[in-house]
Amino acid sequence: DTGVSQNPRHKITKRGQNVTFRCDPISEHNRLYWYRQTLGQGPEFLTYFQNEAQLEKSRLLSDRFSAERPKGSFSTLEIQRTEQGDSAMYLCASRPQGMNTEAFFGQGTRLTVV
Amino acid sequence: KQEVTQIPAALSVPEGENLVLNCSFTDSAIYNLQWFRQDPGKGLTSLLLIQSSQREQTSGRLNASLDKSSGRSTLYIAASQPGDSATYLCAVRGNNYGQNFVFGPGTRLSVLP
Numbered sequence: 001d002t003g004v005s006q007n008p009r010h011k012i013t014k015r016g017q018n019v020t021f022r023c024d025p026i027s028e029h030n031r032l033y034w035y036r037q038t039l040g041q042g043p044e045f046l047t048y049f050q051n052e053a054q055l056e057k058s059r060l061l062s063d064r065f066s067a068e069r070p071k072g073s074f075s076t077l078e079i080q081r082t083e084q085g086d087s088a089m090y091l092c093a094s095r096p097q098g099m100n101t102e103a104f105f106g107q108g109t110r111l112t113v114v
Numbered sequence: 115k116q117e118v119t120q121i122p123a124a125l126s127v128p129e130g131e132n133l134v135l136n137c138s139f140t141d142s143a144i145y146n147l148q149w150f151r152q153d154p155g156k157g158l159t160s161l162l163l164i165q166s167s168q169r170e171q172t173s174g175r176l177n178a179s180l181d182k183s184s185g186r187s188t189l190y191i192a193a194s195q196p197g198d199s200a201t202y203l204c205a206v207r208g209n210n211y212g213q214n215f216v217f218g219p220g221t222r223l224s225v226l227p
Contacts, residue, residue, distance in 0.1 A: 006157075033214060042118070042203055042217030043158070056212045091157060093215075100146050100165050103205075103215065105158035 002026075004106035006092050012112045013082055020078045021109045025094030032075050033093040033103070034067055036060065043091055049075060082113045116141040118206060118218035126224040127194055135189040135221045137204035142185050144208040148215070149178050149189050152201045161189070161202075194225045 005024040013019050025032050030051050035043035046065070048056040051072035061067075064082075069075040079086055089110050095103040117140045127133055137147070146165050150158040162171045162178040164187065170179040177190040187204055201222045205215040 004157075031213065035215075035217075040219070042205075042219045043215075045214040045216070048213050050213070056214060058214075093158075100163075102160055102163045103148060104160055105150070107157040110155070 004092055004094055004104050006090075006106035006109050008109060009107060010110045010112075012114060015084060015113055016081055018078065018080045019082060019111065020076055021090055021092075021111075023075045023077070023092030023094075023106060025074070025092070026096075026104055029094035029096050029104075030072065031095045031097070031101075032069060034075070034077050035091040035093065037089045037091055037108070038087075046077075046090075079111075082111075084113045087111055087113045116206060116208060116210070116216045118204060118216050120202075120204060120218035120221050122221060123219070124222040124224075126226060128226050129194060129196060131194050131225075132190065132192050133194055133223070135191070135202050135223070137187040137189070137218055139185045139187075139206050139216075141206075141208055141210055142182050143210050144182060144206045147178075147180055147187050147204060147206045149176075149187075150203045150205065152203060152220070154201075158203065191223075194223075196225050196227045198225050199223055 032049040034046040037043040049069040064080045089108045091108045093105045095101045121136045149161040164180045175192040201220040203220045205217045
């Protein structure tokens, strides 16, 4: 068990560029979450996958954001036409099947839009 | 809408003290509550998961309690150490807002040597 892995750990991009982040969940965890966290705040929910199906999306997830989880394994989060307000830590979490299973988070991807 | 608050926002204590962190939530229809630790610039580390049917969970020097009916949880840290310095976050997951976790803003703990 290598834990939840996120890449890259840090990303600096110019405003207007597209960025993509990757999350590799713990193997056999079929539930996967993306969260966004700004400085001094708790994480805010973005989207949730059960296997390959994207079942929930927050209103925070504007049309510039898209997430995928092909084949129900790793997931990607893409932000198009980045804005300075997108600067944040993007966190991925996974948990196994079951109503009351424990969630495990990755180390996050720190995005800075300049 | 579920709202989670944590008090205090920040806490500074000398090494060796026992301390209590508080978490409150507005919707008591939860599946579970999970406590996390976050070091600066890092991801979240799971500390304890309490099911809605449980009253408390213990792991080493940590003890978390849950009073679902009053919408409260506490995290008790015994014999604090400088290595406990971090932000502590609580999160609830319930049946009225999908499968996602709702987080509090966290308590920033500093344990002074």
